[in-house]
Amino acid sequence: MPEGVLVRAENLGKTFSTPAGDVVAVDDVTFDVLRGETLGLVGESGSGKSTVARLLMWLQEPTSGRVLFDGTDLAGVPGRELRTVRRRMQMVFQNPYGSLLPHYTAAGNVAEPLRLHSIGDKDSRRERAKQLLDLVGVNPRFADLYPRQFSGGQQQRIAIARALALEPELLVCDEPTSALDVSIQAQILNLLDDLRERLGLTCLFISHNLAVVERLANRVAVMREGRVVELAPTEELFRAPQDPYTRALLGAVLPVRGQRAAS
Ligand SMILES: Nc1ncnc2c1ncn2[C@@H]1O[C@H](COP(=O)(O)OP(=O)(O)OP(=O)(O)O)[C@@H](O)[C@H]1O
Ligand SMILES: [Mg+2]
Known part of the structure; x- marks a missing residue:
C-alpha cells in the first residue's frame, strides 16, 4: 500500500435486508483517502454516502470488501484493539444537538x-x-x-x-453544516478548513452539495446508487466532469456555461 494512504475502501459492499427486500446501499466501492487530504463525497440522498462513512468507521460491517486503516484490515482487528484504532478516527454528524x-x-x-x-x-x-x-x-x-x-x-x-x-488522524464529517443556517454554514466550513490545516487532519467530507465540497476538498468522489461513478481532483471535476451524473449534479447547484441552474 502506498505510504500516502490512510484509509482504503476496497470493493466495499453493504446490503441491508428489509421486510421489503434487500437494499444494496453500497455496491463495490473502492477509493483511498490520502494522508492530509480532504476527500469530498457527494451524491444525491440515498446514494450511500453515510453508509460508506459508517463502514469506514467500522460502525457497521461490510457485506463484502475490506476497510484498511493505515494498512490494517479492520475485519481482522479483535474487539479490544478496535478501541485503539477507533481513537484514530472520529465523526462529526449533521445534527449537533442530537x-x-x-x-x-x-x-x-x-x-x-x-x-x-x-x-x-x-x-x-x-x-x-x-x-x-x-x-x-x-x-x-x-x-x-x-x-x-x-x-x-x-x-x-x-x-x-x-x-x-x-x-484523531481521520475526521469524517457527514453533512456537518446541512442543519445550520446558511450564514453559519460558512463559519463552520472555515473552522473545519482551518483545523485540518493546523492539526494535519485527514478528512472525509460528505455533502449532497457539490458547491460546499468544492471549497474544502482536494479530491471529490461522486456516488450514485451505491457506486462511485467518478473520482477526481476537485478543480478537474468542476472544470471537466466526466460522468453524466456528475454533470447533472453540477447543473443542479451551479449555473452551467451560459445556462441557469434549474430552480
Ligand atoms: N439500516 C438500514 N436499513 C435498511 N436500509 C438502509 C439502512 N441504512 C441505509 N439504508 C438504505 O441505504 C441507502 C443508502 O443510504 P445512506 O443513508 O447511506 O444514503 P446517503 O447518501 O447518506 O443519503 P442522505 O444524503 O439522505 O443522507 C438508502 O436506500 C437507505 O434507505
Ligand atoms: Mg447521509
Whole structure:
C-alpha cells in the first residue's frame, strides 16, 4: 500500500435486508483517502454516502470488501484493539444537538471521550476540554453551559471539539453544516478548513452539495446508487466532469456555461 494512504475502501459492499427486500446501499466501492487530504463525497440522498462513512468507521460491517486503516484490515482487528484504532478516527454528524449529551455541560461533552479512554484525571480533562473549546471558537467561559443553551453553530463547534479530543488522524464529517443556517454554514466550513490545516487532519467530507465540497476538498468522489461513478481532483471535476451524473449534479447547484441552474 502506498505510504500516502490512510484509509482504503476496497470493493466495499453493504446490503441491508428489509421486510421489503434487500437494499444494496453500497455496491463495490473502492477509493483511498490520502494522508492530509480532504476527500469530498457527494451524491444525491440515498446514494450511500453515510453508509460508506459508517463502514469506514467500522460502525457497521461490510457485506463484502475490506476497510484498511493505515494498512490494517479492520475485519481482522479483535474487539479490544478496535478501541485503539477507533481513537484514530472520529465523526462529526449533521445534527449537533442530537449528537451531544443534553445533561452534560459543554466541557463535559468534550471531556467524555477522554474519560471513556481513561485519559488524565477529572481536572486535567476539564482543562483540556476548555482548551479544545477555545480552539473551535467557543468561549471557555461558557464551558459549564448545557448544549441547549448554545446556538446550532456553537453546538456544532462543541461537537467538533469533542471529535478532536482524542487527537484523531481521520475526521469524517457527514453533512456537518446541512442543519445550520446558511450564514453559519460558512463559519463552520472555515473552522473545519482551518483545523485540518493546523492539526494535519485527514478528512472525509460528505455533502449532497457539490458547491460546499468544492471549497474544502482536494479530491471529490461522486456516488450514485451505491457506486462511485467518478473520482477526481476537485478543480478537474468542476472544470471537466466526466460522468453524466456528475454533470447533472453540477447543473443542479451551479449555473452551467451560459445556462441557469434549474430552480
Ligand atoms: N439500516 C438500514 N436499513 C435498511 N436500509 C438502509 C439502512 N441504512 C441505509 N439504508 C438504505 O441505504 C441507502 C443508502 O443510504 P445512506 O443513508 O447511506 O444514503 P446517503 O447518501 O447518506 O443519503 P442522505 O444524503 O439522505 O443522507 C438508502 O436506500 C437507505 O434507505
Ligand atoms: Mg447521509
